[in-house]
Amino acid sequence: MINFEEELKKFHPSLEVEDAEEAIYNQDLTDMADLMVKIVKESESKKTGVE
Amino acid sequence: MICYQCGCNLSEHDFCTSCGADVALYKKIIYISNRFYNEGLERANVRDLTGAIISLRQSLKFNKNNVEARNLLGLVYFETGEVVAALSEWVISKNLRPKKNIADDYIDMIQTNQNRLDIINQTIKKYNQALTYCNQDSLDLAVIQLKKVLSLNPRFIRAHQLLALLYINNEEWEKAKRELMKCIEIDTNNIATLRYLKEVDEMLLPEEGGKNPPKKRHKSDEVIKYQSGNETIIQPVNVKEGKGVTSLLNLGIGIIIGVAIAVFLILPARVQMARASIDEDLRRVSEQSDAKSATIDEQLLQINELTEENDNLQKDLQAYLGTDGTLKSVDSLMKAANAYLTEPEEVTVVADYLEEIERQSEEEETSNSEAFENLYNTLLALLGPSIAEAYYNDGYEAYRQENYEDAIPNLEKAFKYDATNGEALYNLANAYYRVGEEDKARTVYLQIIELFPGTEKASKSEAFLEEMGGED
Structure with missing residues (x-):
């Protein structure tokens, strides 16, 4: 049985057109490739520091 | 594919031929991103838009620079009515690849048409307002608002779902199902839609898949067994012998039921119909009577x-x-x-x-008229003396012959047409005197004395008057 109140909580207000710019700026665009590059760079810097 | 370190094009090797960086893991990440993109594309092709969004988002998690995946994600968002989300993806896509990017066309399509942009904005505002109404328990207003939203943007899945949820809450299952079917037409595999639809279907067909109907008893199993000597007789219950009686009994019951139906159901209905018909006739007759009364009144008025x-x-x-x-x-x-x-x-x-x-x-x-009077007077003036003379001659002749009855009118006319004819008046007075009408005679004598004073006729008249007075 569907609980109306619970289901209603799943609906959120839509972003209006004026808010689109802010939403774009706030979007986290970090991807797996970024993480990998970061990890690789960190590991390389560690190696350099050890040597 | 380019090297993440130096930006050169990569070859089939697991290292960059330019800077020597290890790109094996990087290549795998890119491949996975592409695979998710392909999956998303396939799902979008079969209108599994929810699945497509999940796959495309995964694709972008692995490679944010996957412009095709981002553009497709924007398109899928747009199809589900999420216009702002679509615009966001296309703008990011355009920033990542400023040239030769289809996102340009998509953005232009929306931004160049101000009217369309206004409608999009209105739709979103109304949807948010509807959501506010829901949270304030103004569910009727929310339904109205959502209907407006869907008239502006019929592909807005979340609005359809919210409306369906409101219908479900009001137990308007058919309407809820209609909304959900519209959602299914747009997005075939939306989890929320399917969940609501399942609920609605269960409510519309509550007995489906439920208990089995009770099995019928096999009449053939019902038998009567009894012993006749050494033999066991098995007699089925549905024997033909009882059929005639049963039929008659059923017939009788049927007739009774029929009569009862006729008495309790058909007859009252007929009576009601007859009464209605009579009432209708009475009403019609009354109307006609009123009309006739009105006509009679009108005719009486006309008579007057x-x-x-x-x-x-x-x-x-x-x-x-x-x-x-x-x-x-x-x-x-x-x-x-x-x-x-x-x-x-x-x-x-x-x-x-x-x-x-x-x-x-x-x-x-x-x-x-004046002309009439003039002519009359002229004739009278011309002929008056002649007429008077003629009447006088006739009157005097009759007087002489002592025919006073004829003499009196002629002499009257003679004096009438000629007022100077004193002889006519004197003879008239004498004629009255002779026939014994002394009052008239006296009046005429007095008239003679008055009109012709000093004449012989006047003195004679006085003598007659004295004589008449003496007799009195």
């Missing part, structure tokens, strides 16, 4: 009006008759004039016509 008009016409007729009388007088005057012109010596004929005119004028009491 006609009577009044008739009276008026009678009055007019009287006036007309008066006019006719006038015409008769004129006719008589014309005859008199004609008689005078044709036979001037026959003055008595003219005199008859003139007397007739006088009589008619006295009877009708009408006023004649």
Whole structure:
């Protein structure tokens, strides 16, 4: 049985057109490739520091 | 594919041929991103938009620079009515690849048409307002608002779902199902849609998949067994012997039920119909009676009006008759004039016509025209002495012959047409005296004394008056 109140909580207000710019700026665009590059760079810097 | 470190194009090797960086893991990440993109594309092709969004988001998690995946994600968002989300993806895509990017066309499509942009904005605002109404328990207002939203943007899945949820809350299952079916047409595999639809279907068909109907008892199992000697007799219950009686019994019950239905159901209905028919007839007759009464009243009114008009016409007729009388007088005057012109010596004929005119004028009491009066007076002036003479001669002749009955009117007329004829007046007085009408005789004698004083006739009249006075 569907609980109306619970289901209603799943609906959120839509972003209006004026808010689109802010939403774009706030979007986290970090991807797996970024993480990998970061990890690789960190590991390389560690190696350099050890040597 | 380019190297994440130096930006050079990568070869099939697991290292960059330019900077020597290890790109094996990087390549795998890119491949995974592409695989998710392909999956998303396939799902979008079969209208599994929810699945497509998940796959494309995964693709972008692995490679944010996957412009195709981002553009497709924007398109899928746009299809589900999430226009702002779509615009966001396309703008980011355009920033990542400023040239030769289809996102440009998509953005232009929306931004160049101001009207369309306004509608999009209105739709979102109304949807948010509807959501606010829901949270404020103004569910009726929310339904109205959502209907407006869907009239502006029929592909807005979240609005359809919210409306369906409201219908479910109101237990309007059919309407909820209609909304959910529209969602399914747009996005075939939306989890929320499917969940709501399942609930609605269960409510619409609550017994489906439920308990099995109770099995019928096999009549053939119902038998009567009894022992006859050494044999066991098995007799089924549905034997033919009882069929006739049962049939008659059923027939009787059927007839009773039929009669009961007729008495309790059909008859009251018929009675009701008959009463309704009678009421209808009564109403119609009453209406007709009212109409006739109204007609009678109207006709009575007309009769009164006609009577009044008739009276008026009678009055007019009287006036007309008066006019006719006038015409008769004129006719008589014309005859008199004609008689005078044709036979001037026959003055008595003219005199008859003139007397007739006088009589008619006295009877009708009408006023004649000036021309009429002039002609009449002229004729009277021309013929008066001649007429007087003629009447006097006749009257005097009759007087001499002692025919006083004829003498009196002729002498009266003679004096009438000639007031200077004292002889006529004297003989008239004598004629009255002779026939014994002494009052009239006395009056005429007095008239002679008054009109002709100092004459022989006056002295004779005085003598007669003395004589009459002496007799008294």
